[in-house]
Amino acid sequence: MRDSHNIRLAVIPxxxxxxxxxxxxxxxxxxxxxxxxxxxYDLGAARYHATGETLPEETLAELRGYDAILLGAVGDPSVxxxxxxxxxxxxxxFELDHYVNLRPVRLYPxxxxxxxxxxxxxxxxxxxxxxxxxxxxxxxxRRGTAQEIATQESFNTAFGVERVVRYAFEKAITRPRxxxxxxxxxxxLTYAGxxxxxxxxxxxxxxxxxxxxxxxVDAASMFFVTQPERFDVIxxxxxxxxxxxxxxxxxxGGIGLAASGNVNPSSVGSASWAxxxxxxxxxxxxxxxxxxxxxxxxxxxxxxxxxxHLGLTAEAARVExxxxxxxxxxxxxxxxxSTREIGDDLAARVTG
Amino acid sequence: MRDSHNIRLAVIPxxxxxxxxxxxxxxxxxxxxxxxxxxxYDLGAARYHATGETLPEETLAELRGYDAILLGAVGDPSVxxxxxxxxxxxxxxFELDHYVNLRPVRLYPxxxxxxxxxxxxxxxxxxxxxxxxxxxxxxxxRRGTAQEIATQESFNTAFGVERVVRYAFEKAITRPRxxxxxxxxxxxLTYAGxxxxxxxxxxxxxxxxxxxxxxxVDAASMFFVTQPERFDVIxxxxxxxxxxxxxxxxxxGGIGLAASGNVNPSSVGSASWAxxxxxxxxxxxxxxxxxxxxxxxxxxxxxxxxxxHLGLTAEAARVExxxxxxxxxxxxxxxxxSTREIGDDLAARVTG
Ligand SMILES: CC(C)[C@H](C(=O)O)[C@@H](O)C(=O)O
Ligand SMILES: CC(C)[C@H](C(=O)O)[C@@H](O)C(=O)O
Numbered sequence: 295m296r297d298s299h300n301i302r303l304a305v306i307p308x309x310x311x312x313x314x315x316x317x318x319x320x321x322x323x324x325x326x327x328x329x330x331x332x333x334x335y336d337l338g339a340a341r342y343h344a345t346g347e348t349l350p351e352e353t354l355a356e357l358r359g360y361d362a363i364l365l366g367a368v369g370d371p372s373v374x375x376x377x378x379x380x381x382x383x384x385x386x387x388f389e390l391d392h393y394v395n396l397r398p399v400r401l402y403p404x405x406x407x408x409x410x411x412x413x414x415x416x417x418x419x420x421x422x423x424x425x426x427x428x429x430x431x432x433x434x435x436r437r438g439t440a441q442e443i444a445t446q447e448s449f450n451t452a453f454g455v456e457r458v459v460r461y462a463f464e465k466a467i468t469r470p471r472x473x474x475x476x477x478x479x480x481x482x483l484t485y486a487g488x489x490x491x492x493x494x495x496x497x498x499x500x501x502x503x504x505x506x507x508x509x510x511v512d513a514a515s516m517f518f519v520t521q522p523e524r525f526d527v528i529x530x531x532x533x534x535x536x537x538x539x540x541x542x543x544x545x546x547g548g549i550g551l552a553a554s555g556n557v558n559p560s561s562v563g564s565a566s567w568a569x570x571x572x573x574x575x576x577x578x579x580x581x582x583x584x585x586x587x588x589x590x591x592x593x594x595x596x597x598x599x600x601x602x603h604l605g606l607t608a609e610a611a612r613v614e615x616x617x618x619x620x621x622x623x624x625x626x627x628x629x630x631x632s633t634r635e636i637g638d639d640l641a642a643r644v645t646g
Numbered sequence: 647m648r649d650s651h652n653i654r655l656a657v658i659p660x661x662x663x664x665x666x667x668x669x670x671x672x673x674x675x676x677x678x679x680x681x682x683x684x685x686x687y688d689l690g691a692a693r694y695h696a697t698g699e700t701l702p703e704e705t706l707a708e709l710r711g712y713d714a715i716l717l718g719a720v721g722d723p724s725v726x727x728x729x730x731x732x733x734x735x736x737x738x739x740f741e742l743d744h745y746v747n748l749r750p751v752r753l754y755p756x757x758x759x760x761x762x763x764x765x766x767x768x769x770x771x772x773x774x775x776x777x778x779x780x781x782x783x784x785x786x787x788r789r790g791t792a793q794e795i796a797t798q799e800s801f802n803t804a805f806g807v808e809r810v811v812r813y814a815f816e817k818a819i820t821r822p823r824x825x826x827x828x829x830x831x832x833x834x835l836t837y838a839g840x841x842x843x844x845x846x847x848x849x850x851x852x853x854x855x856x857x858x859x860x861x862x863v864d865a866a867s868m869f870f871v872t873q874p875e876r877f878d879v880i881x882x883x884x885x886x887x888x889x890x891x892x893x894x895x896x897x898x899g900g901i902g903l904a905a906s907g908n909v910n911p912s913s914v915g916s917a918s919w920a921x922x923x924x925x926x927x928x929x930x931x932x933x934x935x936x937x938x939x940x941x942x943x944x945x946x947x948x949x950x951x952x953x954x955h956l957g958l959t960a961e962a963a964r965v966e967x968x969x970x971x972x973x974x975x976x977x978x979x980x981x982x983x984s985t986r987e988i989g990d991d992l993a994a995r996v997t998g
Binding site: 433446486 | 721727728731732736758759760761762763779780782784785786788790791792793794795796797798799800801802803804805808831832833834835836837838839840841843844863864865867868870871872885888889891892893895896897900901
């Protein structure tokens with residue numbers, strides 16, 4: 295897909311532990327030995343307080359020019375809820391049309407799960423990233439009075455649903471089990487659910503090799519805890535995907551290991567191409583920020599996803615193997631390492 | 647609250663295992679020795695297929711005359727998704743103004759949890775029951791075309807939020823830990839989330855004894871798996887409550903044990919009074935229907951909630967103790983009992 299091993303990367307460390315994990319991620323990326331040119335953007339809470347800016351238009355335009363974006367985490371209690379999330383993180387996802395939010399849920403050997411018994415967990419949640427209840431549409435009337443009404447709108451389009459569903463089928467046929475589960479709440483959210491169900495049914499006829507089923511979001515959340523083996527590829531809406539992937543992170547060893555890609559799958563050079571953005575699922579965790587306690591593994595796995603997305607599959611595999619090996623040794627070692635120590639160890643493993 | 651021990655109960659067994667578990671529930675209720683007058687309503691899939699009716703107006707009017715309603719489960723694959731859910735179950739919840747959907751999540755001694763390690767789980771989820779994304783509002787345009795748009799609307803009112811939040815605070819002060827957690831997604835669903843957050847903050851000033859905090863729904867879902875001890879009373883919206891309580895059911899030993907009450911807390915005799923409705927959290931489970939495999943315990947615990955709601959606290963305690971004792975003996979016994987056998991055993995324990 296790319297013929298040069300030269301990547302231009304925009305880095306947004308963001309807030310809290312975002313900065314710490316990104317530093318380690320870049321250390322590991324460096325160890326891969328690519329010619330990676332990185333530019334750091336100071337978006338996040340500090341910038342917001344200093345200038346009032348969240349994501350200036352010129353910065354957004356500049357970001358479009360990179361091969362990919364690496365993001366740490368955004369959000370801080372000093373900023374009103376929603377400001378950085380909506381005006382920075384979600385704005386990037388929406389403006390760069392990251393319609394595939396790719397979140398593997400995989401229990402690596404050696405990693406402890408909070409679930410009892412033996413589990414073999416290996417699924418990919420494909421969360422729609424640009425519509426559903428995340429558009430921000432809605433409003434408030436008579437705010438602060440006893441007659442206040444607040445609404446939120448979920449928008450779902452055939453265009454938006456079909457493209458992510460197609461991506462999910464394409465992912466499912468590459469996997470040994472070839473199973474795709476639609477997760478929604480069709481019995482209550484009947485309009486949106488009906489659209490999702492019809493699109494999945496229609497597209498499924500083009501993929502007879504893929505076994506397709508359906509699960510309500512409440513039941514799916516339960517099955518993540520009782521029978522995660524049930525799932526291979528899941529396709530779901532933006533909000534359900536948000537919830538499911540946090541449960542997924544929990545069962546696969548914790549939020550410190552969960553990687554994600556906000557992917558715009560359009561081909562390089564096409565009119566709709568834009569850089570994809572890779573980020574750990576965890577947030578900025580202000581409670582442990584600056585203490586070297588955060589696990590940079592999720593960021594490093596997000597970098598592996600990024601390399602894979604950029605067609606650098608061998609490099610991606612090296613990074614993932616470094617993580618897998620490190621995780622396999624953790625229980626044995628039983629020592630607690632700092633953010634930097636884990637980064638150093640992973641970088642050393644990548645160097646080989 | 648009630649001076650006679652005479653209750654008039656409407657029973658809607660519904661579909662699938664609903665019929666089986668309700669039969670056992672009534673057996674246990676009978677063993678309590680109250681003068682309970684029960685009338686059965688054949689609402690559900692069979693009635694829908696026979697007459698096209700889901701909940702006729704006259705039936706709804708009649709149901710208003712009972713002290714309480716016991717519901718098994720509704721839903722069947724032969725009926726299009728949403729029809730029975732929206733036009734029967736949710737219609738009852740909305741028309742009878744069941745604004746408190748009360749769902750305890752409690753791990754009884756002797757019950758196995760899918761979580762590793764020791765956990766002491768004892769919380770109550772108070773799910774708003776009459777608004778949010780459950781109103782059915784929304785629509786579809788250009789259905790079946792590439793330009794289709796489907797919307798769902800979440801409606802949230804100060805009136806609706808405040809009354810359930812007050813109920814939650816009243817519940818929290820009666821519990822030893824006196825802790826209330828609002829679960830929402832204020833950083834994305836900013837209009838609805840802001841209303842919920844402001845109402846909780848305002849009402850909290852009237853309950854200085856209650857420690858109040860906030861958790862995003864994705865994080866809360868994760869904490870249900872990793873640190874369920876974190877929660878005491880949760881108040882949340884209709885959809886988030888639906889998801890959380892299924893995870894809650896999973897961690898507390900499975901959907902076969904999870905009880906719920908759709909409560910209209912208005913005082914008997916007041917203009918807004920209507921019968922509350924008690925039902926297991928599980929669905930109709932068509933895959934195991936008619937095989938005597940369903941656990942009626944969730945229905946029996948729902949009956950205990952009903953007795954408590956009707957002011958029959960001693961009777962409620964007897965039923966709950968029967969369940970607790972039965973559960974405590976399960977691991978030891980290690981035998982699998984049929985729906986009827988569990989019902990018989992519980993009834994025998996209640997008789998004493
Ligand atoms: C921070 C927040 C807006 C975000 C989301 O809800 O998508 C986060 O929870 C995630 O999952 O990436
Ligand atoms: C059957 C369905 C409409 C219902 C709901 O979503 O409320 C169920 O899941 C529940 O939790 O009682």
